[in-house]
Amino acid sequence: MITLNHYLILSAVLFAIGLFGVLSKRNAIVILMSVELMLNGVNVAMVAFSRYIVPQMLTGQVFAIFIMLVAAAEAAVALAIIITIYRHRENIDITNINLMKW
């Protein structure tokens, strides 16, 4: 029998894998992919709560739709920034992009 806990643990695992990628990768595009993984984990948790706690109200699903909207917007802007950086520096290694580092 699959319960809410199964979905929440799956969501936590996806979120943690994404977090590991954001903290440890050097390629900017891989970091962007990790952020998308984290947002997917959050979506799984939202929909699972919606299914198991308020099955008739769809609240979590509406939130998940807005998360997807923001994720798509974020991916578009992030890729535009990455391509601009690549044009200027021929490189998208995050450890070398330290112009604004304090």
Next chain:
Amino acid sequence: MALSIAFWVLAAVAVIAALGVMALRDVFRAALALILCFIAVAGIFVTLSADFLAAIQVLVYVGAVAILIVLGVMLTREVPHGNVSNRLVLPALLVAVVLVGVSVFVFTNPQTQWQISSAVPLAPTAGPLGLLLFDQDKYLLAVEIAPVLLLAVVLGAIALVREK
């Protein structure tokens, strides 16, 4: 029973594909693993009786975001190193493991009592979702702000990558 099998298969595929994004050396293959993970998450949505959301997941993530990412990988093809890690691998691994451990501890703790409802979930969710989203007492304002955000994003992306 069929739901349990579907959940375990889809969860395994999603987690293995997510680990593949971290482990594969070639960024392009990592992007393909990410697409597999998105599809598995869409299946997870189906097991949660969120059919409309599964369709949106396939359309937006598999259809749009994944294509954008693959395009980004191709436009930055000459980057020499591929999918490499920085010096923070061990601390990041520690943070991730601690996060999963704390989450599992909290979720499986007997003191954590979710108020599970036994009501039957809505079967086709597209109609009720539309009624919710376009109800002016619920989410209509957010739905009207969303296109403004998307317009700003499109203009910003074009302005960033435009040739001077």
